[in-house]
Amino acid sequence: MTDKLKTLRQWLEAQNLDGFLVPRGDCFSGEEVPASEERLAHISGFTGSAGTAVVTSNLAALFSDGRYTLQMQTQTSEDWATFTVPSTTPNDWIKTHMKGGRLGFDPWLMTVSQYRGFEDALSPEGVSLHPVAANPIDLAWPDQPLPPRSKAWDFPLSNAGLGRVEKTDLVIRALQKIDPAASALVISDPASLAWLLNIRGGDLPHTPVILAFALLDISGKVTVFASKERFDAVDQTGLSFADQARLGDTLAGLADGVVVDPSSCPVAIRQMLTGRVIENTLPMVSMKAEKTQEEAAGFRAAHKRDAVAMIRFLAWFDHTLTRYPLRETEAADKLAEFREQEDGFLSPSFATICGGGGNGAIVHYRAEPGADQIIPEDNLCLIDSGGQYRDATTDITRTISTGKPSDAMCDAYTHVLRAHIALDMARFPHGTTGVQLDAITRAPLWQQGMDYDHGTGHGVGCCLGVHEGPASISRRGTAQIRPGMVLSNEPGFYREGAFGIRTENLVLVIEGGDGNLGFEALTLVPFDRRLIRAELMSTAEINWVDTYHERVRREISLLIASRGDDQAQAWLERFTAPLAGQV
Numbered sequence: 001m002t003d004k005l006k007t008l009r010q011w012l013e014a015q016n017l018d019g020f021l022v023p024r025g026d027c028f029s030g031e032e033v034p035a036s037e038e039r040l041a042h043i044s045g046f047t048g049s050a051g052t053a054v055v056t057s058n059l060a061a062l063f064s065d066g067r068y069t070l071q072m073q074t075q076t077s078e079d080w081a082t083f084t085v086p087s088t089t090p091n092d093w094i095k096t097h098m099k100g101g102r103l104g105f106d107p108w109l110m111t112v113s114q115y116r117g118f119e120d121a122l123s124p125e126g127v128s129l130h131p132v133a134a135n136p137i138d139l140a141w142p143d144q145p146l147p148p149r150s151k152a153w154d155f156p157l158s159n160a161g162l163g164r165v166e167k168t169d170l171v172i173r174a175l176q177k178i179d180p181a182a183s184a185l186v187i188s189d190p191a192s193l194a195w196l197l198n199i200r201g202g203d204l205p206h207t208p209v210i211l212a213f214a215l216l217d218i219s220g221k222v223t224v225f226a227s228k229e230r231f232d233a234v235d236q237t238g239l240s241f242a243d244q245a246r247l248g249d250t251l252a253g254l255a256d257g258v259v260v261d262p263s264s265c266p267v268a269i270r271q272m273l274t275g276r277v278i279e280n281t282l283p284m285v286s287m288k289a290e291k292t293q294e295e296a297a298g299f300r301a302a303h304k305r306d307a308v309a310m311i312r313f314l315a316w317f318d319h320t321l322t323r324y325p326l327r328e329t330e331a332a333d334k335l336a337e338f339r340e341q342e343d344g345f346l347s348p349s350f351a352t353i354c355g356g357g358g359n360g361a362i363v364h365y366r367a368e369p370g371a372d373q374i375i376p377e378d379n380l381c382l383i384d385s386g387g388q389y390r391d392a393t394t395d396i397t398r399t400i401s402t403g404k405p406s407d408a409m410c411d412a413y414t415h416v417l418r419a420h421i422a423l424d425m426a427r428f429p430h431g432t433t434g435v436q437l438d439a440i441t442r443a444p445l446w447q448q449g450m451d452y453d454h455g456t457g458h459g460v461g462c463c464l465g466v467h468e469g470p471a472s473i474s475r476r477g478t479a480q481i482r483p484g485m486v487l488s489n490e491p492g493f494y495r496e497g498a499f500g501i502r503t504e505n506l507v508l509v510i511e512g513g514d515g516n517l518g519f520e521a522l523t524l525v526p527f528d529r530r531l532i533r534a535e536l537m538s539t540a541e542i543n544w545v546d547t548y549h550e551r552v553r554r555e556i557s558l559l560i561a562s563r564g565d566d567q568a569q570a571w572l573e574r575f576t577a578p579l580a581g582q583v
Contacts, residue, residue, distance in 0.1 A: 004042070004140065005060055005079055007136075007140045008020065009055070009057055011136040011139070011140075012055070012056075012104070013057070015132065016102065017102050017103070018098055018101030018103065019056040019094070019101060019103045019104065020054070020055050020105070020132075021053075021103060021104070021105040021106075022043055023040065024038075024039075025037070025109055026211075027109060028190055028264070030465070031049070031467060032206055034145070034147060034211070035145040036144060036148070039135065039137040039138070039141075040053055042141055043137055044060070044075070044076050045077065046068070046072055048064050048067070048071055050065060050067075051068065052064075052090050054090055054097075059081070060079050061081050061083060061097075062080050062082045063082075063084075063088070063090050063093070064082075065085050066084055067362065067363070069082075069084045091121040095121070095122065095127070098127050099127065100125070100127065102127075102128050102130055103122070103129055103130065104132045105118075105129060105132065106131070106135045107266060108135075109135075109266070110267050111267070112260070112267055112270050113262045131268070131271070147211075148202075148204070148211065149230060151201070151202075151230055151232070151233055152200070152210050152234045153200055154235060157294075158294060159294055159390075160294060161292025161294030161295055162292055163198070164196070164238060165238070167198070168220050170283075171185065171196065171283045171284060171287070172218060175259055175283065176218075178259060179259070179278045182218065182278055183218050184215055184217045185215070185259045185283075186213070186258060186259065186261075186269060186273075187213065187214040187215070187216060187284075188261060188264040188265045188266065188269065189264045189282055189284070190211050191207070191209055191464045192282050192284035192288065193209075193210070193224070194208075194464060195284050195461075195464065197222065197234075197239070198235075199231070199234050200390075200463055201230075202346075206349055206466070207465050208347070208463055209464065210226065212225055215250065221240065223239075223250065224241050225241075225244040225246070226241060227241070227243070247269070247272065251272040252274055254274075255275055257275070257276060258276075258278065259277075260277055264282070281470070285469055285470055286470055288461065288462070288464070289459055289468060289469065289471060289485050290485060291462055291508070295392070295462040296508055298391030298392040299391075299462065299508065299522050301391055301392070302344065302387075302389040302392035303392070303394055303506065303522045303524060304524060306386075306387050306394040306396070307523070307552070307555075307559075308338075308556065308563065308568075309338040309341065310335075310525045311526070311556065312568040314398065315570070315572075316338075316568075317331060317381075317400065318400075318571065321402060321403070325374045327367075327374055328356055328359065328367035328372040328373060328374075328375060329354070329368070331381070332352040332367060335385055336352070342389070345388075346388040346389060346390060346463075347388045348385065348386065348387060349386035349388045349393050350385075350466050353366060353382065353384035353385070354383050354384075355367070355382045355383075356375030356379065356380075356381045357376040357379045357380070357381075358496070360501070361494040361496050361497065363454055363500070375402055377403045378405060379402050379409070380401065380409055380500070381399070381402050382397065382398075382502055383397065383398055383400065384396075384397040385397075388463060390463060391463065393461055393463055393465075393466055394506065395466050395504065396505065396525060397504035398504075399500070399502060399528065400528050401530045405530075405531060409531065411536065412499075412501055413501050413503075414531070414532055415445055415450060415493070416445070416491050416492060417527060418444040418536075418541055419443075419444045419445050420490075420505070422440055423437060423440060423457070423473070423489045423507075423519070424505070424544070425544060426440050426518065427514075427518050428516060428517055430515075431480055432480065432517070433478055433479065433481065434456075434457070434472045434473040434477020434481060435476070435477045437457075438475055438477060441473065441491050442456070442491070445493065450493050451493075452493055452494065454474075454490075455472055455477070456473040456490060457472060457473030457488040457489055457490060457507075458474075459485060459486065460487065471487065473488075481517065482509060483509050483510060483517060484508070484509060485509045486507070486509075486522065487509065487519075489507050489519070490502055490503065490504035504523075505521050505523035506522045507522060507523075508520045524555055525552065526549055526552055526572070527545065527548075527549075527575075529577070529579065534580075542579050545579055546578045549578075550576065553573070557572060560572055
């Protein structure tokens with residue numbers, strides 16, 4: 001038994017608990033967590049981006065999804081049993097191994113909604129949940145990294161389109177509609193706080209936010225629970241600051257009518273509120289999803305710069321493959337290099353997925369140095385990547401030929417592209433939901449007996465999270481698709497162990513002029529013409545490809561020329577030629 005598990009079990013005994021829950025997450029429940037919050041990795045050794053552990057007096061169980069089945073096994077010691085969700089869930093395991101037991105949890109690391117889900121599942125089996133005053137992993141982590149303390153910076157009005165006062169007024173009016181007696185709002189989502197205050201930060205590797213809670217009262221005053229010095233460089237009009245240690249005292253003193261979002265509010269904060277609480281989704285979630293004209297302009301500008309980086313990379317990729325074998329991590333690193341040369345670049349918007357051959361069939365594959373592969377010849381390479389820029393966020397996937405792919409690969413690629421085109425060309429009435437558009441996208445694949453298990457599209461923030469609610473284009477996409485939303489269009493097809501295909505653009509929802517809505521493609525990077533079989537496509541689909549490629553050439557060619565990259569310029573000309581021509 002490792003010393004870490006031994007220490008945790010001694011703590012369990014002292015606390016009269018039968019088990020302890022260790023999620024991979026922090027008090028903000030985001031996709032990313034800072035190094036100081038990587039408790040799951042510290043206790044288990046598992047470094048995946050999603051997972052949960054349960055430790056009892058004699059057992060240690062680790063759960064994650066199918067991306068990490070092998071990684072869980074290789075990164076953990078013999079003390080751990082590993083399980084793949086959904087085949088076995090933490091709830092399933094707890095019901096079997098802790099019937100009638102007392103399960104401890106850190107109330108900062110579990111949202112109100114998550115707590116209710118656990119309670120509903122476990123209480124019939126006699127398992128009771130017990131919040132703890134201090135996380136035992138922190139108590140036995142002497143070299144725990146310090147929390148991030150980046151400085152906030154202003155997201156200018158010229159990019160945001162709405163000022164802080166205007167946004168605050170909109171949120172207050174929304175609170176009054178939720179409940180006329182609403183008195184304050186607990187802001188438990190850093191992206192919503194960043195949007196409201198028109199600030200950004202650097203607390204996370206891929207999402208430019210400041211990790212802080214805040215309180216908006218009905219008068220418009222915003223109290224940020226973070227060090228004032230971290231906001232020295234930004235407009236502090238209308239803001240006050242308090243240490244997070246004062247959060248409990250502040251919330252306990254509030255009157256009735258405090259609004260919290262159960263999907264992001266930690267149990268610890270909910271416990272601090274003594275008056276009547278109103279539960280509702282944060283109003284900013286839907287507001288920031290509908291981009292202003294200025295934000296839309298920022299997306300267009302950022303995507304042009306991102307296109308330059310991508311096209312230079314794709315030209316380099318093709319040229320390099322003819323000279324020597326290329327590793328997945330080498331390709332990902334080179335793409336990052338090209339993006340770093342573009343104005344306003346901040347960071348990747350997520351860890352690049354670069355999967356050659358069979359690795360491309362692993363939907364969220366991530367190549368790690370020393371554990372990646374040489375990209376196979378005569379196959380496909382799937383590269384899903386994006387950038388955070390000072391004016392917007394990008395996310396693009398291109399599937400690339402690595403020589404002479406098989407007819408089956410080309411056929412599959414063409415049908416995936418046809419699905420992509422079906423969504424891009426869709427015209428739909430106001431009130432349409434994501435689930436309806438998801439079916440439209442899949443129809444060309446269904447006709448061929450093909451499909452994919454992930455969603456078709458997700459919302460994207462403006463210099464914020466690359467994944468953003470409330471809308472999605474998926475089987476669970478019940479939110480309406482509204483003008484100004486930026487979404488991804490990313491159908492795919494995956495043959496396990498052989499190859500993976502995905503074609504992803506970001507699109508802006510626009511008014512169609514006839515009372516319907518449609519999409520404007522923001523991403524401006526050619527598709528791989530070598531993989532397209534025009535004989536499988538309709539005339540309208542061929543025209544779409546040629547029109548899109550002509551637009552890419554028209555809008556990006558001069559930008560490429562300004563970089564003096566002749567190789568990229570020649571590549572762009574070749575890959576934007578009409579489909580009737582030769583590649």
